[in-house]
Structures are given as structure tokens and as C-alpha cells.
Amino acid sequence: xxxxxCKLLVIGAGPGGYVCAIRAAQLGVDTIIVDAVPxxxxxxxxxxxxxxxxLIHAADEFAAAAERATGDSLGIxxxxxxxxxxxxMEWKAAIITRLTGGVSGLLKKAGVKRVTGPARFRDGRTIExxxxxxVQVIHTANVVIATGSSPAELATLxxxxxxxxxxxxxxxxxxxxxxxxIGGGYIGLELGTAFAKLGAKVTVIEAAKRILPQYDADLTRxxxxxxxxxxxxxxxxxKAIGLTGKGMLQIDGPEGESRIKAGKVxxxxxxxxxxxxxGREELALEMDGPYLRIDQHCxxxxxxxxxxxxxxxxxxxxxxxxxxxxxxxxxxAGQKMQWDKQAIPAVCFTDPEIVTVGLSPDQxxxxxxxxxxxxxxxxxxxxxMTMQANQGFVRVLARADNHLVLGIxxxxxxxxxxxxxxxxxxxxxxxxxxxxxxxxxxxTLGEALQEAAMAALGQALHx
Amino acid sequence: xxxxxxKVPDVGEGIAEVELAEWTVAIGDLVRxxxxxxxxxxxxATVEIPSPxxxxxxxxxxxxxxxMAVGAPLIRLEVAGEGNTETTPEVSASETAPARSAKExxxxxxxxxxxxxxxxxxxxxxxxxxxxxxxxxxxxxxxEGEKPMASPSVRARAREAGVDLRRVAGSGPxxxxxxxxxxxxxxxxxxxxxxxxxxxxxxxxRIKVIGLRRRIADRMAQAxxxxxxxxxxxxxxxxxxxxxxxxxxxxxxxxxxRLTLLPFLMRAMVQAxxxxxxxxxxxxxxxxxxxxxxGVHIGIAAQTDAGLMVPVVRHAEARDLWxxxxxxxxxxEAAKAGSATRNELSGSTITITSLGALGGIMSTPIIxxxxxxxxxxxxxxxxxxxxxxxxxxxxxMNLSSSFDHRVIDGWDAAVFVQKIKTLLETPxxxxxxx
Numbered sequence: 069x070x071x072x073x074c075k076l077l078v079i080g081a082g083p084g085g086y087v088c089a090i091r092a093a094q095l096g097v098d099t100i101i102v103d104a105v106p107x108x109x110x111x112x113x114x115x116x117x118x119x120x121x122x123l124i125h126a127a128d129e130f131a132a133a134a135e136r137a138t139g140d141s142l143g144i145x146x147x148x149x150x151x152x153x154x155x156x157m158e159w160k161a162a163i164i165t166r167l168t169g170g171v172s173g174l175l176k177k178a179g180v181k182r183v184t185g186p187a188r189f190r191d192g193r194t195i196e197x198x199x200x201x202x203v204q205v206i207h208t209a210n211v212v213i214a215t216g217s218s219p220a221e222l223a224t225l226x227x228x229x230x231x232x233x234x235x236x237x238x239x240x241x242x243x244x245x246x247x248x249x250i251g252g253g254y255i256g257l258e259l260g261t262a263f264a265k266l267g268a269k270v271t272v273i274e275a276a277k278r279i280l281p282q283y284d285a286d287l288t289r290x291x292x293x294x295x296x297x298x299x300x301x302x303x304x305x306x307k308a309i310g311l312t313g314k315g316m317l318q319i320d321g322p323e324g325e326s327r328i329k330a331g332k333v334x335x336x337x338x339x340x341x342x343x344x345x346x347g348r349e350e351l352a353l354e355m356d357g358p359y360l361r362i363d364q365h366c367x368x369x370x371x372x373x374x375x376x377x378x379x380x381x382x383x384x385x386x387x388x389x390x391x392x393x394x395x396x397x398x399x400x401a402g403q404k405m406q407w408d409k410q411a412i413p414a415v416c417f418t419d420p421e422i423v424t425v426g427l428s429p430d431q432x433x434x435x436x437x438x439x440x441x442x443x444x445x446x447x448x449x450x451x452x453m454t455m456q457a458n459q460g461f462v463r464v465l466a467r468a469d470n471h472l473v474l475g476i477x478x479x480x481x482x483x484x485x486x487x488x489x490x491x492x493x494x495x496x497x498x499x500x501x502x503x504x505x506x507x508x509x510x511x512t513l514g515e516a517l518q519e520a521a522m523a524a525l526g527q528a529l530h531x
Numbered sequence: 532x533x534x535x536x537x538k539v540p541d542v543g544e545g546i547a548e549v550e551l552a553e554w555t556v557a558i559g560d561l562v563r564x565x566x567x568x569x570x571x572x573x574x575x576a577t578v579e580i581p582s583p584x585x586x587x588x589x590x591x592x593x594x595x596x597x598x599m600a601v602g603a604p605l606i607r608l609e610v611a612g613e614g615n616t617e618t619t620p621e622v623s624a625s626e627t628a629p630a631r632s633a634k635e636x637x638x639x640x641x642x643x644x645x646x647x648x649x650x651x652x653x654x655x656x657x658x659x660x661x662x663x664x665x666x667x668x669x670x671x672x673x674x675e676g677e678k679p680m681a682s683p684s685v686r687a688r689a690r691e692a693g694v695d696l697r698r699v700a701g702s703g704p705x706x707x708x709x710x711x712x713x714x715x716x717x718x719x720x721x722x723x724x725x726x727x728x729x730x731x732x733x734x735x736x737r738i739k740v741i742g743l744r745r746r747i748a749d750r751m752a753q754a755x756x757x758x759x760x761x762x763x764x765x766x767x768x769x770x771x772x773x774x775x776x777x778x779x780x781x782x783x784x785x786x787x788x789r790l791t792l793l794p795f796l797m798r799a800m801v802q803a804x805x806x807x808x809x810x811x812x813x814x815x816x817x818x819x820x821x822x823x824x825x826g827v828h829i830g831i832a833a834q835t836d837a838g839l840m841v842p843v844v845r846h847a848e849a850r851d852l853w854x855x856x857x858x859x860x861x862x863x864e865a866a867k868a869g870s871a872t873r874n875e876l877s878g879s880t881i882t883i884t885s886l887g888a889l890g891g892i893m894s895t896p897i898i899x900x901x902x903x904x905x906x907x908x909x910x911x912x913x914x915x916x917x918x919x920x921x922x923x924x925x926x927x928m929n930l931s932s933s934f935d936h937r938v939i940d941g942w943d944a945a946v947f948v949q950k951i952k953t954l955l956e957t958p959x960x961x962x963x964x965x
Contacts, residue, residue, distance in 0.1 A: 189602075191600055191601065192541065192547065192600075192601050192602040193547050193600065193601075193602075349615065350538070351538075351602055352538055352539075352540040352541055352602065369541060370541035370602075372547070404690050404693070405690070406690065408686055408690075470705035470706065471705065472680060472705060495682075496682050496683070497680045497681065497682065497707065499704060499705055501704070
């Protein structure tokens, strides 16, 4: 196969990689993108963000219908609902097909050349791809490593049989009677909650003292309460030891060892960066723990070798990878760019949802500065009441001296959509006065942000 | 014991290749951790490659002077414990070094056959001996460590203009830096301002200089390096010559080529070198010998699709005007068609270069070494010329001629060009013998 060459080669067509490739091509850079599979979109589109949101939506609809079977508080009653999960999965697959097809179209429109097959570095400027039709050697002036991450495995519970990753959980065609979720992080809770709503008996096993340990207790309290209402058993400070011969899951907690029934065991104990299998050993890259070390230009220790996304560390979020991809594309196109983002929002699609942007209260306190905090409860927000979404709050943290907004958090039904406003406030380096002086539409959940900013200024209106 | 391969590290100069300057160890040497193994050179600095661990040198990947790609294997050590290198099967040089690296490293001794699982040791960090630029700490508008406050568009504009916002005082609320603050600093507006509409093109194409282009480059470099050129420009009144050319062309026979100005110039040169034979010569500077040629073989620099070629009209002294024109046509066409023989493209003793309508008003022709003279024809134009009483419109043309001043003095050059001028201005003289 004849060698080909390009100015930019992107390894991995996930959200980071495809954004980087499209932007670079739009800027006139001769770009090739390589992925092991023909469908672009990586984990996010195919087995992550998108399919999990589809499943969560289906579960919410089913839960609402189930509530109506006994007559809900709105006065609506209906028969007992049924779910054909296989059909739900087909609907989910159609969304994925549409999105990945869309990305393929965008890559093509921008003029990005695609090569499919596992890629491997020969050196910092040469990559080999094992395509179906033979080994394709690609010479490139710049390369972006966007290999992403994969689910972490527990030595005591190797994947296989009833032990599944999020990928398999998102492809189940029948609701398991019982599901044990190992790891009370956002992935485990999102999926655990969805399956509980679909009728599975769900147990969440978390090794730390509480679920979602990266968030403060005020933020996670509504989630814990809702899990309890849904009948999800949460056991903290507990480790999974392994499966017994009869398919029981053995766990070890504060009250000693015990066994729980689990038709499926979903292991969501985090994700590992994919730093092997693509020839890292051929390069002189520096590591930052398990991740590739990058500088503010997303460049590794080697000139012209960039890395973006999960392989470069936390937060492992698609939108961070996308933003990094854009930065790298512009740098390769000759623009003066660097990573100077003020904040990366994080959304947890639990019930209710959690949004965080910028510093947490603990982090803000650790900075040693005097902090102002403003909280507005959704129970005082008109729109929240009409949506039966009055659990939760919006909280704003700012510097006491100049009122620069440092962080915004929220928990509540539908608050994920508020993340746009939160991020804009942080990125524009807004002050409390800026947020408070912005007219927010009534009646919307967003008013809670304005009210929280007013509260931080000591000028609350509705509280 | 294991084997540890150290690769050429990225030395932070933005380049993919380094030159191995020196080995500070030899095969069989025992080395300590951090001991310098080699010096590699970039355009800007010499960089030391330290050893990542104690060990014994097994194999060296290149000889001093070799260019090596970043990431290519540089040196292999025998180290305690497991190395990072599979000892079987042997990797071939072509697999480990890119085709673009200047030289493939020679593989040394065959290695002991026991395999080790690869386990990378931390690669040797390059230590640059070039001084790092000092970061000057000037006046800061806000306390140390405090981030400047600015919206993304202000930050982008500052970045594009190379302005460090940490050094910019902000006039906005709470010290926020605004676009107006940047205006005051006379920072250029956004690169992608309204109405620009053009896209930056940062593409760089690398084209290998081969074939005819390389031959031209070599010849030009040789000429530029060895010849001491003198260029002499004179204007010629070609009004009479043009009249003659027109009447001759009007009366030409079917089998005769159309006359351009060049056959007249060729004949004039034949006459001029008859008096100054040392201008129709080759100078062999290595032998210290001038080879004067009896035959006047005139090279005609011609642009072809492949590049510059110089087809030769041999023995112009033995051809009349029409003969020169016919032969000129023939060899030029052959060169353009790519069918010219080696004989038709070599052996000239003096050269003419002409770009016709593109000839400009003056040029500095490069001598076609080993020749010693070249005559450049510039564009013909009607210019007002003072004839003693009034300005008259005359057809004027410059000749820009270069000579190898090592063997041709300025005086000789001037005499030669003046002779040609006389002949071309009174073209009847061209047809007079002697």
C-alpha cells in the first residue's frame, strides 16, 4: 500500500478527535483521522453519553407511567405500563446511527480523510494503520493522540458472564431482575437509577463513605433521597469481593461479609486512559500518573505530538476533549492558541441532576480567600413547582473582595440545561453583579441562578 | 539482565531530526546513570543525552554526522533487570527508523536470544546546554498569582497580539481587562476582523529538488561560488535593425525561418569575438587554463516545462543569418520537446539569455560556467531619444552582459559590448567581413 502523508493525523474519532479533525480541515489543514472502528464518535456517541441519556429518558418515561398506574398527584391515572426493552434499544440505536452518520458527513464535508483500523506509532512522525486491505503507512507533520479511555476492571470481578461494563448495560434487551452496581460514581448511579425505574432490584456498592464522593453532601442529598424512594439499596464503605459459585455477589462492609443476589453485576469503578496498544513505547512521551502529560498547548513532551481528551486526564468529559481538539486544530493551523479555559462544566444525569462548574465550596475555601455564597432553593421557584421539580437548589460562590464568580453548583430536575448559563458566567469571568443584573426569563428554572447571585450580594428578593 | 534502547528524544526545537555530533561512550563501555552518552546537534543548540540507568553499551545507532529522526533508536544498553527491548526477533533498521531519516542505523552484534517482556524505563531527559530565555519580571498590575480578569474575546485578542494579560491593568469593574484597555495599548484588532473574509494559509509543501532542477541549482551555486561576475549594461538603438529585419522577413522564402533579433545578435557576437577570442572560451579554474575556442558555439538559454535549458547553436561563425535562425529554431524546439540530444545541450562557448517581452530593462545574467561571457537581451521599447535637435521616437533595447572578471577585465567587456552595439545599430556592418 502506498504511503500517504498529511499535515495533521488524528488518532481516535471520538468527540475530541473528530472535532479536532473537522476544525483543522475547515482551517485548510490537510487532515487524516484514524479510528479502529468505522463509526466515528468514540465512546461518547456509541457506548457512552448518548446511549445512556437515551436509556435514562426511557426509564423516566416508564417511571412516570408506572406512577400513573396508581394515580399520580396531578390526577392522571392509567393502566400498568409495559416496556419492550429490545424496542427501546432499537430506538436508541437509531439515534446513534443518526449522530454517527452526521459526524461522518461533517468529516467528509470538511475534507477530512478517514482511515479505519488500529493505529500504531512507528516514530513521532510515522504511523501505521492495519486496515482491512493491508498496512497503511502515514507520514505526518503533526499528530493528535485522542485514544480516549476504557472501563476499569476489578481484579476480583473480571468482565464476562454476569459481570458487565456500561457498554453491555446499555445494550441489555431485558431488564435484569436484580442488578448490583459496583461503584457509586456518576456512571453507576445514572445506570443504576435507570434500571431501578425499569423495575430491577438495584444495589449500589460504594467503597467510599458516601456516593458521588467528589461532590459535597448538600449536592448529593437529594440524589440519595431519591434513590431510597426508588428502592435502590446503597451500601457504602463496602468492597465487592467476588462472585460465589451460585452467582451471588460477595461483599465486605462495616457489618462484615455478606452476599447479595445479582442477576447482573455492573462494574463502574472508573475509566482508564488508553495509553497502550498504539506504540507509546516508540515515543519519548512523559506521563502524568496514568495519563499523558500535556502542556497548555495540549502538546506532549514531543514537538508536533499532541494529546487530547481522556488520555490526558481528569475531568474525563467529552466537552473537555472537544475544546482541546479545537485548540490543537487552531494551533496546527497556525493560530496563536492555548488552553485558557476558566472552567469545565460537569453534569451528572442522576435523579435529580447535578451540575458543577468552577470551584466547589471546599476548593474555594482552600484558596484561602474570603468567599461569599448564595443559595436559592428550587422549592421557591415557580417554574420548578409547576414541573414537580422543587427538590434542589442553585448555589453561587464568589470572591468576597471583587465578587468574581468562582463556582456554581446546582441539583434538581432538569438543571443540566442550566449548565450553559453557569459556564458562560465563569468563562466571561462574571461578577455577582453581572449575573444579578442580567434579566432572566420568568418563569424558568434559570431565575434561581439570578436569585442565588442576589443572595450572595445580600440582596435576595424571593428568599 | 535486559536490554534498554534509548531513542532520540525530542529536543524541543520544533524539529523532527537531529544530527549526532559525538559519542561520549563506545560499545562495551560501562556507563553510570546520568552519564552523558552522546551529544546531538540541532540548528540552535547541542544537547546532551544522559543515560537513564547504569549499564553497558551494546550498540550504537549512528555514526557522528548522521541525521537521526526523533524517536529513532540511538543506543542500546545492557541493564540490570528487565529492559525495554525485545531481543528476539531482531528488529530491522527499516522498521525502527523512518524512511525520511537521512541514514539507516547499522545494526550491531546479534543479541542473546532470551526474550524479555518489554517494560519501558523512563526515557533519558534531554539536558539543553543552550541558555534558557530569562523570564523578566517587570511591573505587575496585580498581586502575584492573581489571574487577570478578561472575557474570552479579550483573551484571544491579547494572545494573537502576543500581549501578556498578566501585565495589563484592567479598567473595568473589579479590574477587568476590556477591549478598550487593549485599544489603549495599541493592540491590533482581532485578526479575523469583519470584512476580512480571507483564510490564513499556513501550508508548507516540501518539494524534493531532483533531476534538471537539481542540476540547475548545482550549476548556479557553482557559478555563484566561483565566478567573480561583472555586469555591463548598454542601450542599443535597434530602429535600423528592426527595419531591416522586417524587410528580410517580408521577403523570406518559404523554407526560411522567421528572423527574430537573436540571429542578428549571434552574427554580431561572432564578429565581436573574432577580435576578442578570449571572450569565446572556457576557463578551467582548477587547471588554471583558458581554453579559447575557434568555433563560436552559442548557447541559448531557453525556458522549457522541465526548467531552464541551454540548447547550443554550434559553429555560428560558419552559418549565415538564415542558417543561424534555422539552427536556433531547430535546437530550441528540440529542447522544448525534450528530444534534444546531449550534444545539442552542451559544448557552448558563449551564451545568450533572452526573455523576450519579459526581458525587463536590466538583468544580471549568471555566467554559464565554465564559459566567461553571457549576453542578456532586455525588452525592446520605443523611447524618446535626443538626436541633437529634437526627441525622436527610437526602438531601444538594453543588453545586460556578464563576464567572469577573474579572466576578463572591465575594459575588455566594454569593448566587446560596444562592438556589438556598433554592429547592431548599423546592421549593414554585420554583413561586412572583418
